[in-house]
Amino acid sequence: GAGVSQSPSNKVTEKGKDVELRCDPISGHTALYWYRQSLGQGLEFLIYFQGNSAPDKSGLPSDRFSAERTGGSVSTLTIQRTQQEDSAVYLCASSQHLSYEQYFGPGTRLTVT
Amino acid sequence: KQEVTQIPAALSVPEGENLVLNCSFTDSAIYNLQWFRQDPGKGLTSLLLIQSSQREQTSGRLNASLDKSSGRSTLYIAASQPGDSATYLCAVCPSGTYKYIFGTGTRLKVLA
Numbered sequence: 001g002a003g004v005s006q007s008p009s010n011k012v013t014e015k016g017k018d019v020e021l022r023c024d025p026i027s028g029h030t031a032l033y034w035y036r037q038s039l040g041q042g043l044e045f046l047i048y049f050q051g052n053s054a055p056d057k058s059g060l061p062s063d064r065f066s067a068e069r070t071g072g073s074v075s076t077l078t079i080q081r082t083q084q085e086d087s088a089v090y091l092c093a094s095s096q097h098l099s100y101e102q103y104f105g106p107g108t109r110l111t112v113t
Numbered sequence: 114k115q116e117v118t119q120i121p122a123a124l125s126v127p128e129g130e131n132l133v134l135n136c137s138f139t140d141s142a143i144y145n146l147q148w149f150r151q152d153p154g155k156g157l158t159s160l161l162l163i164q165s166s167q168r169e170q171t172s173g174r175l176n177a178s179l180d181k182s183s184g185r186s187t188l189y190i191a192a193s194q195p196g197d198s199a200t201y202l203c204a205v206c207p208s209g210t211y212k213y214i215f216g217t218g219t220r221l222k223v224l225a
Contacts, residue, residue, distance in 0.1 A: 004156075031211070033211075033213065035213075035215075041217075042202075042215050042216065042217040042218065043157075043202070043204075043215040045212045045213055045214065045215075048211050048212070050211075056210065056211075056212060058212075059212055091156055091157070093157075098211045099144040099145055099206050099211060100162075101147065101159050101162045102147065102157075102159060102213075103159060104149075104156040104157040104158070104159075105156055106155060106156045107155075107156050
């Protein structure tokens, strides 16, 4: 079956612009996760969803970051007023349930100029 | 605060060798631990997931063990192949939250 997909694969934006990153999880997976991987850094947890609900948003780096999930499926990560330090690869993963095996998408490489 | 450490940071071995990658974590209160591989420029591929009640999991040439009390997990790769070259990451899911914490990885190179 289809895996986790993310779009766009690459995004170049100017500092101060807003961007939206999309994640399509594996069909039927109730849990969805967003991570960020900066150059030379490890994976940084951002947020997780159980269904459409995000119980803990404390991993989001600032209030410029927000995420939503609709219909228990597609999720969008929005970054407002982008800064150069937001440049990173944003990875999405889904799992059948929370604490089950995670399956990752290929990521979106965001470059803020 | 949970911290995850992977040693060594990089490893280079000749083809055919058996090898062990290490992952240590500071808080034993976890739901599970998962091992991944990441190829350059790609996303992560799940290798093995060990629930907190389990001691080990096996898949093909891979065997992962978990010792919760000592805060350690090892990934054993038998008869390594050049195709095993990748970065290997471990991640723990702390109890009471699903905010996975990743180690910084071990970059493995298997020489033909």
